Amino acid sequence: MSETMLEINNLTKYFPIYGGVLLRQVAAIHAVDGVSFDIKRGETLGLVGESGCGKTTLSRVALRLIEPTAGAVRYLGRDLFKLSNQEMRKLRLEMAMIFQDPYACLNPRMTLADIVGEPLTIHGLARGEERKRRIVELVKKVGLAPFHMYRYPHEFSGGQKQRIGIARALASNPKFLVADEPVSSLDVSVRAQILNLLEDLQEEFGFTYLYISHDLSTVKHMCDRVAVMYVGKLVELAPTKEIFANPQHPYTEALISAIPIPGRRASEKRIILKGTVPTPIDPPPGCRFNPRCAFSQPVCAKEEPEFIETRKGHFVACHLRK
Amino acid sequence: MDNTLLDIRNLKTYFFTEEGSVKAVDEVSLKINKGEVLGLVGESGCGKSTLSFSILRLIRDPGRIVGGEVWFDGVDLLGLSESEMRKVRGGDIAMIFQNPMSSLNPVFTVGSQIAEAIELHQDAKKSEIVKKIVEILSKVGIPNPTERMDDYPHEYSGGMAQRAVIAMALSCNPKLLIADEPTTNLDVTIQAQILELMKALRKDFGASILLIGHDLGVISELSDRIAVMYAGKLVESSDLEGIFQKPMHPYTQALLESIPRLDVKTERLRIIPGTVPRLIKPPPGCRFHPRCEHAMKICSEQEPQLTEVDKGHTVACYLYTANNKSNRSR
Numbered sequence: 001m002s003e004t005m006l007e008i009n010n011l012t013k014y015f016p017i018y019g020g021v022l023l024r025q026v027a028a029i030h031a032v033d034g035v036s037f038d039i040k041r042g043e044t045l046g047l048v049g050e051s052g053c054g055k056t057t058l059s060r061v062a063l064r065l066i067e068p069t070a071g072a073v074r075y076l077g078r079d080l081f082k083l084s085n086q087e088m089r090k091l092r093l094e095m096a097m098i099f100q101d102p103y104a105c106l107n108p109r110m111t112l113a114d115i116v117g118e119p120l121t122i123h124g125l126a127r128g129e130e131r132k133r134r135i136v137e138l139v140k141k142v143g144l145a146p147f148h149m150y151r152y153p154h155e156f157s158g159g160q161k162q163r164i165g166i167a168r169a170l171a172s173n174p175k176f177l178v179a180d181e182p183v184s185s186l187d188v189s190v191r192a193q194i195l196n197l198l199e200d201l202q203e204e205f206g207f208t209y210l211y212i213s214h215d216l217s218t219v220k221h222m223c224d225r226v227a228v229m230y231v232g233k234l235v236e237l238a239p240t241k242e243i244f245a246n247p248q249h250p251y252t253e254a255l256i257s258a259i260p261i262p263g264r265r266a267s268e269k270r271i272i273l274k275g276t277v278p279t280p281i282d283p284p285p286g287c288r289f290n291p292r293c294a295f296s297q298p299v300c301a302k303e304e305p306e307f308i309e310t311r312k313g314h315f316v317a318c319h320l321r322k
Numbered sequence: 323m324d325n326t327l328l329d330i331r332n333l334k335t336y337f338f339t340e341e342g343s344v345k346a347v348d349e350v351s352l353k354i355n356k357g358e359v360l361g362l363v364g365e366s367g368c369g370k371s372t373l374s375f376s377i378l379r380l381i382r383d384p385g386r387i388v389g390g391e392v393w394f395d396g397v398d399l400l401g402l403s404e405s406e407m408r409k410v411r412g413g414d415i416a417m418i419f420q421n422p423m424s425s426l427n428p429v430f431t432v433g434s435q436i437a438e439a440i441e442l443h444q445d446a447k448k449s450e451i452v453k454k455i456v457e458i459l460s461k462v463g464i465p466n467p468t469e470r471m472d473d474y475p476h477e478y479s480g481g482m483a484q485r486a487v488i489a490m491a492l493s494c495n496p497k498l499l500i501a502d503e504p505t506t507n508l509d510v511t512i513q514a515q516i517l518e519l520m521k522a523l524r525k526d527f528g529a530s531i532l533l534i535g536h537d538l539g540v541i542s543e544l545s546d547r548i549a550v551m552y553a554g555k556l557v558e559s560s561d562l563e564g565i566f567q568k569p570m571h572p573y574t575q576a577l578l579e580s581i582p583r584l585d586v587k588t589e590r591l592r593i594i595p596g597t598v599p600r601l602i603k604p605p606p607g608c609r610f611h612p613r614c615e616h617a618m619k620i621c622s623e624q625e626p627q628l629t630e631v632d633k634g635h636t637v638a639c640y641l642y643t644a645n646n647k648s649n650r651s652r
Contacts, residue, residue: 188580189580191581196591221588221591222582261539262538262578273515
């Protein structure tokens with residue numbers, strides 16, 4: 001396919017836990033543990049997993065908003081963690097983030113014009129009339145009207161707020177966008193508006209998206225490829241069509257079968273997983289999914305499965321698929 | 323007729339704010355039969371939760387039930403005294419909320435909270451209560467119930483807490499269970515567990531369920547019949563097949579086409595233009611008409627009434643009222 005936008009190599013992030021009288025480090029949260037994959041230019045890569053699996057941490061480390069414990073991230077060939085702060089700051093122009101909660105990510109004391117204009121000022125992209133013109137352009141681009149410009153966030157609905165968040169993300173002319181659950185706090189009819197907007201913008205500007213979500217239905221709709229995460233590890237990565245038609249990892253299979261389909265009464269085929277997601281402080285040895293897996297073998301609890309390509313473009317980490 | 327458990331007639335619940343009265347539930351009529359699961363769907367702010375709170379008379383100031391009747395098992399709940407009502411709540415009608423952690427008191431053990439529910443509604447000895455708690459906790463799938471009943475809510479995971487809340491709701495053998503977005507806060511695999519549990523319990527307990535939600539997938543899993551609400555009004559109700567294979571109201575149709583589906587490939591999602599109207603000043607006539615692509619002249623003038631168009635399929639829309647077909651030009 002086309003060129004690689006982001007190359008993530010063995011990325012690891014542990015958050016230390018301090019305790020005891022001397023506040024020594026007593027344990028660590030293995031939020032992201034040796035994850036490798038790449039994102040091609042112009043594609044939408046979906047990152048799915050349940051809450052606490054590390055998908056948000058992964059995205060933050062990938063943009064170097066948090067420093068990693070180990071591993072490398074190459075953005076168009078440049079190793080992000082070797083850049084100086086100034087170089088990183090320049091590169092940040094090309095990366096943007098759309099957040100889950102449009103209520104929390106907008107400053108209630110700033111008007112729409114201030115919010116959308118802030119990146120322009122911070123990065124010194126436009127001033128005066130030019131800045132104003134650019135704000136109007138951005139506001140229109142996301143489907144809001146120029147007369148909205150001097151309103152405050154509380155005057156907008158949830159969907160409109162998410163549009164403001166998108167306008168702000170577009171302000172620095174980014175190439176790579178991370179959308180972290182962009183529609184999960186929105187109502188169903190508004191969801192469609194935002195998803196369509198994201199698609200339109202991608203078509204117009206050729207954006208590359210990392211689309212993070214726990215909702216497989218929207219992921220299937222939006223993404224070219226899907227990566228599935230479980231307790232800090234990538235368990236499967238494949239083209240969207242392939243992963244839904246032919247999931248290889250038992251966790252992916254269970255995840256897909258767990259989605260209730262509108263208009264369909266419960267199917268008998270559903271895979272119900274036992275227990276809950278293990279804590280990332282002390283993940284189970286071997287394959288992290290083995291305590292909940294119906295096909296678990298003795299080897300699964302001892303050795304960690306490798307993340308290997310079993311078919312062209314289809315990666316899976318499972319002892320059963322060697 | 324005999325089979326009806328809950329019969330809501332022309333219920334009106336308004337909130338009286340400084341800006342004006344918010345007609346959160348406006349002349350809604352709804353029936354639930356014995357043993358039936360009714361799914362109530364709608365977007366946030368459409369009044370579905372207000373409707374469920376109205377059934378239990380849990381509406382707080384500045385809200386008030388201003389009209390209508392709520393017949394439950396032959397009694398009009400709106401006519402009961404507060405102390406009589408208290409016996410109904412948690413007794414014959416139990417409720418499960420969206421966030422299980424906020425419906426459990428953090429400073430009491432899970433067991434003692436279930437015990438409280440049982441003591442309030444049943445005459446039972448202490449040893450019987452403990453036996454009952456263990457029994458019900460194991461029924462909802464909590465491992466080692468004898469030990470786990472002495473745990474505090476924070477020691478439970480989200481899915482477990484929801485199981486405990488369900489146990490509490492079922493401890494008094496309710497005739498009607500109101501479940502308001504019971505799985506919204508849970509992860510999909512845990513959601514699947516809870517749905518499975520509710521399905522099993524439905525067989526065991528035979529209670530009617532009013533299942534409220536916005537996720538059409540979850541609603542489909544359990545419901546026999548589905549009612550769709552929009553801006554304080556009931557716009558359509560039918561059995562599962564009727565709603566999904568033959569949706570009639572333009573809002574229902576648009577809603578179904580606007581969700582990405584796992585089972586169908588959609589290139590482009592349908593958009594419902596505009597936003598949900600504010601209920602302080604809802605649009606005149608049909609409340610959906612400003613966003614409706616089939617809107618006719620009459621739609622902005624008169625309010626459509628819920629009419630049975632097909633067997634068991636009612637809809638409030640002028641497109642289906644024959645004598646108004648002449649008005650279809652616009």
